[in-house]
Amino acid sequence: NAGVTQTPKFQVLKTGQSMTLQCAQDMNHEYMSWYRQDPGMGLRLIHYSVGAGITDQGEVPNGYNVSRSTTEDFPLRLLSAAPSQTSVYFCASRDGQGYEQYFGPGTRLTVT
Amino acid sequence: GENVEQHPSTLSVQEGDSAVIKCTYSDSASNYFPWYKQELGKRPQLIIDIRSNVGEKKDQRIAVTLNKTAKHFSLHITETQPEDSAVYFCAATNNPGTYKYIFGTGTRLKVLA
Numbered sequence: 012n013a014g015v016t017q018t019p020k021f022q023v024l025k026t027g028q029s030m031t032l033q034c035a036q037d038m039n040h041e042y043m044s045w046y047r048q049d050p051g052m053g054l055r056l057i058h059y060s061v062g063a064g065i066t067d068q069g070e071v072p073n074g075y076n077v078s079r080s081t082t083e084d085f086p087l088r089l090l091s092a093a094p095s096q097t098s099v100y101f102c103a104s105r106d107g108q109g110y111e112q113y114f115g116p117g118t119r120l121t122v123t
Numbered sequence: 124g125e126n127v128e129q130h131p132s133t134l135s136v137q138e139g140d141s142a143v144i145k146c147t148y149s150d151s152a153s154n155y156f157p158w159y160k161q162e163l164g165k166r167p168q169l170i171i172d173i174r175s176n177v178g179e180k181k182d183q184r185i186a187v188t189l190n191k192t193a194k195h196f197s198l199h200i201t202e203t204q205p206e207d208s209a210v211y212f213c214a215a216t217n218n219p220g221t222y223k224y225i226f227g228t229g230t231r232l233k234v235l236a
Contacts, residue, residue, distance in 0.1 A: 042222050051132070053212055053226040054167070061222055069223065101166060110155050110174075110218055114166040 013037050015115035017102050023121045024092040032087040032118050034102030041107035043085040047071065047098040048117075054101065060085055061107070092122045125150040127215050129227025136203050137235050144230045146213035147195040153215040156196045158187060161210045161229075170211075171198070203234045 018033045036043065044059035046069075056069030060079040074096060076088040085104075089096060102115040126149040136142045148156075154175035159167035173180045173187045173196065180187050184203075189196040200207055213227040 044222070044224075046226075051228060053129075053228040054214075054224075055226070056223055059222050070225075110172065111157070111169055112224065114168075116166050 015102055015104050015113050017100075017115035017118050019118060020116065021119050023123065024089075025123055026092060026094060028092050029088070029090050030092065032089075032100055032102075032120070034085045034087065034115055035083050036104040036113070037083065038104065038106070038113070039082060040104035040113075041082070043079065043102065043104045044069070044112075045075070045077065045085070045087045046101045046103065048101060049098050057087065094122045096120065097122045125153075125215075125223070125225045127213060127225045127227045129213050129230060131230060132228065133231045133233070135233045135235060138203060138205060140203055142200045142203055142207070142232055142234075144198045144211055144213070144232070145195060146197070146215075146227050148215040148225070149194070150215065150217065150225075151194065152217040155216050155218045156187070156189060157214050157224075158198045159212045159214070161212065163209075167212060200232075205234050205236050208232055208234045
């Protein structure tokens, strides 16, 4: 049972490049979400999903796309990276009946 | 919109002293309040949580109190140790009403030996 996994751990992009941050969980959790963490600003919700085929926007969705084709995977896409997207990104999941969120190890993204 | 305010942003205590971190939430429908500890370079880890039908919860040296009327909740750490040094985040959510967890901005706790 690996829990929540994220790849890559580190990534450097140039402005305008695109990439996908991967997130997977093996706990059969219905709910998954993406957060970004910036110094002094805590964790801010980007997008979330309450089940396969269902996604919704969080607090800071601009510049990011998501999809949820399976229960296990919830990738986050940056279509045209900007320096303002330099951050640490965390994926999290939880069971639909439970309360506790489980976080992945994070992806540190730098956009130059 | 929904908001969670957390204070203080930094806190230094002597080893063995107590530490208290406070959070205030805006959404009166919030009913679940977790606290996370995040060590440098690591993911947030749940350390304690409380639901709205409970006023206080303890787990060894840590406790959380909730005042629904005032819409605030606090984390209490007693007999602090150097390994308690980390960033602590509070959060609030309305479960199962909405999946959105709103986080506070974090408190950097330093325990001085």
